[in-house]
Amino acid sequence: xxxxxxxxxxxxxxxxxxxxxxxxxxxxxxxxxxxxxxxxxxxxxxxxxxxxxxxxxxxxxxxxxxxxxxxxxxxxxxxxxxxxxxxxxxxxxxx
Amino acid sequence: xxxxxxxxxxxxxxxxxxxxxxxxxxxxxxxxxxxxxxxxxxxxxxxxxxxxxxxxxxxxxxxxxxxxxxxxxxxxxxxxxxxxxxxxxxxxxxxxxxxxxxxxxxxxxxxxxxxxxxxxxxxxxxxxxxxxxxxxxxxxxxxxxxxxxxxxxxxxxxxxxxxxxxxxxxxxxxxxxxxxxxxxxxxxxxxxxxxxxxxxxxxxxxxxxxxxxxxxxxxxxxxxxxxxxxxxxxxxxxxxxxxxxxxxxxxxxxxxxxxxxxxxxxxxxxxxxxxxxxxxxxxxxxxxxxxxxxxxxxxxxxxxxxxxxxxxxxxxxxxxxxxxxxxxxxxxxxxxxxxxxxxxxxxxxxxxxxxxxxxxxxxxxxxxxxxxxxxxxxxxxxxxxxxxxxxxxxxxxxxxxxxxxxxxxxxxxxxxxxxxxxxxxxxxxxxxxxxxxxxxxxxxxxxxxxxxxxxxxxxxxxxxxxxxxxxxxxxxxxxxxxxxxxxxxxxxx
Numbered sequence: 300x301x302x303x304x305x306x307x308x309x310x311x312x313x314x315x316x317x318x319x320x321x322x323x324x325x326x327x328x329x330x331x332x333x334x335x336x337x338x339x340x341x342x343x344x345x346x347x348x349x350x351x352x353x354x355x356x357x358x359x360x361x362x363x364x365x366x367x368x369x370x371x372x373x374x375x376x377x378x379x380x381x382x383x384x385x386x387x388x389x390x391x392x393x394x
Numbered sequence: 395x396x397x398x399x400x401x402x403x404x405x406x407x408x409x410x411x412x413x414x415x416x417x418x419x420x421x422x423x424x425x426x427x428x429x430x431x432x433x434x435x436x437x438x439x440x441x442x443x444x445x446x447x448x449x450x451x452x453x454x455x456x457x458x459x460x461x462x463x464x465x466x467x468x469x470x471x472x473x474x475x476x477x478x479x480x481x482x483x484x485x486x487x488x489x490x491x492x493x494x495x496x497x498x499x500x501x502x503x504x505x506x507x508x509x510x511x512x513x514x515x516x517x518x519x520x521x522x523x524x525x526x527x528x529x530x531x532x533x534x535x536x537x538x539x540x541x542x543x544x545x546x547x548x549x550x551x552x553x554x555x556x557x558x559x560x561x562x563x564x565x566x567x568x569x570x571x572x573x574x575x576x577x578x579x580x581x582x583x584x585x586x587x588x589x590x591x592x593x594x595x596x597x598x599x600x601x602x603x604x605x606x607x608x609x610x611x612x613x614x615x616x617x618x619x620x621x622x623x624x625x626x627x628x629x630x631x632x633x634x635x636x637x638x639x640x641x642x643x644x645x646x647x648x649x650x651x652x653x654x655x656x657x658x659x660x661x662x663x664x665x666x667x668x669x670x671x672x673x674x675x676x677x678x679x680x681x682x683x684x685x686x687x688x689x690x691x692x693x694x695x696x697x698x699x700x701x702x703x704x705x706x707x708x709x710x711x712x713x714x715x716x717x718x719x720x721x722x723x724x725x726x727x728x729x730x731x732x733x734x735x736x737x738x739x740x741x742x743x744x745x746x747x748x749x750x751x752x753x754x755x756x757x758x759x760x761x762x763x764x765x766x767x768x769x770x771x772x773x774x775x776x777x778x779x780x781x782x783x784x785x786x787x788x789x790x791x792x793x794x795x796x797x798x799x800x801x802x803x804x805x806x807x808x809x810x811x812x813x814x815x816x817x818x819x820x821x822x823x824x825x826x827x828x829x830x831x832x833x834x835x836x837x838x839x840x841x842x843x844x845x846x847x848x849x850x851x852x853x854x855x856x857x858x859x860x861x862x863x864x865x866x867x868x869x870x871x872x873x874x875x876x877x878x879x880x881x882x883x884x885x886x887x
Contacts, residue, residue, distance in 0.1 A: 355637060
């Protein structure tokens with residue numbers, strides 16, 4: 300599967316990664332090579348084979364629905380680039 | 395070296411138990427060795443003060459008669475494990491300034507067992523790489539050189555700093571994580587032992603996530619015995635990781651009986667690849683002969699879907715990575731690069747914070763998960779993964795372990811294989827299938843290649859049967875008698 304420049308720009312937008320213009324063409328080439336190489340999977344007949352969901356056959360453990368942690372907001376926001384009043388601060392979203 | 399920095403974990407443990415050395419003295423010697431190894435760039439953060447403090451506390455515990463499994467043993471920690479109060483970078487610019495307010499379960503287990511932290515080791519950015527050249531904190535150099543050739547070599551990756559530190563005697567053991575070969579391949583390149591346990595054996599809680607269905611912590615050490623001791627102290631059920639398995643952790647060291655008589659060892663024909671260097675083929679044959687002479691029964695087996703493992707991996711791992719790495723948004727921790735609005739802030743932060751290989755994989759992952767491609771790529775790869783697991787399940791009906799080479803080449807020079815991502819991915823061709831199947835596997839240093847660099851042999855076992863792997867690896871280790879020393883150590887650093 301060949302990926303063109305516009306596709307790279309579109310998936311970079313989806314992934315929220317700013318790419319400089321000059322990176323688009325080289326990336327289109329690299330991603331095309333990788334995807335072409337991956338294409339060999341299509342040789343395999345996987346009809347009727349269930350997709351693997353878990354490497355270990357165990358039921359997902361559940362615990363009681365109760366609060367077991369918390370009460371230290373300063374620790375939670377301690378690594379934030381910007382915080383205010385124990386909240387994470389972001390650029391204005393709503394005008 | 396004075397003070398015990400050359401001791402293995404088992405030797406240090408015995409010397410500590412006999413009172414021949416204190417944890418404080420051992421930590422002092424090891425801190426000096428970490429400093430001496432600085433030219434390798436194996437550590438991102440050194441924690442000498444913490445090491446001495448922990449060592450003194452360990453000596454006090456020993457005096458009080460409370461010695462854990464790793465009491466007083468200094469260890470290096472891959473900088474992918476969150477360590478409370480010590481910066482954790484994952485080798486990425488995007489985690490600039492991040493200091494975890496919590497401790498990963500695996501490192502907490504190690505400290506509870508008495509281990510002492512020397513520092514945080516360098517790695518490929520977010521553990522994505524096979525050469526430790528993608529770290530924001532610079533490439534790691536292997537302590538090995540080709541005889542008569544002074545070009546720096548890669549230590550392998552992604553646990554390259556851990557492998558280099560252990561090979562250079564800066565630490566007797568180090569934690570690693572393995573997603574597609576990130577413990578085993580650097581262990582092979584650096585001439586040490588690297589063990590990837592069964593998926594679920596060690597908790598992933600507090601380990602920076604790359605591909606959650608594949609990531610698994612494990613030990614890098616200089617001997618099989620040390621790997622057995624260290625894994626025993628790392629492993630165990632953790633309610634904070636829902637994929638952590640609630641099954642008892644055996645005494646792995648007790649499994650090292652040296653007796654593999656009657657054990658059935660499978661040799662998969664699909665691992666004989668065109669273009670594999672003859673010395674790797676020869677070493678594999680040598681490994682077969684060693685095990686046969688020790689009384690094992692050798693059987694030819696087939697794992698028919700082997701060649702599809704690597705392309706399936708390069709769909710599944712990037713898909714999971716693109717999802718896991720969505721959390722790096724400049725809001726809650728790490729780097730923030732301002733933008734005119736929220737979206738632009740995300741894009742600027744991630745554009746600047748991620749390196750080239752991480753971007754490449756996040757973009758591949760985003761693509762294969764995007765509308766219209768999800769079934770063709772992601773679900774297809776998961777179906778192929780089922781077939782790969784089935785290959786192993788069928789093989790393990792007739793054999794107890796599988797022997798292969800660890801990597802298709804010896805270590806390469808810094809700068810080689812950098813232009814072609816796929817050539818780099820092929821480093822993991824022998825390690826990825828076991829990762830996809832969640833199986834335990836170990837690399838043992840077994841000889842030197844044509845240019846005088848270490849080569850590893852690789853054993854794959856049944857799920858949760860690490861004991862058979864350790865036992866067989868111990869036999870390989872004894873037969874190989876690998877005692878070559880990296881130039882960096884031989885030259886007195």
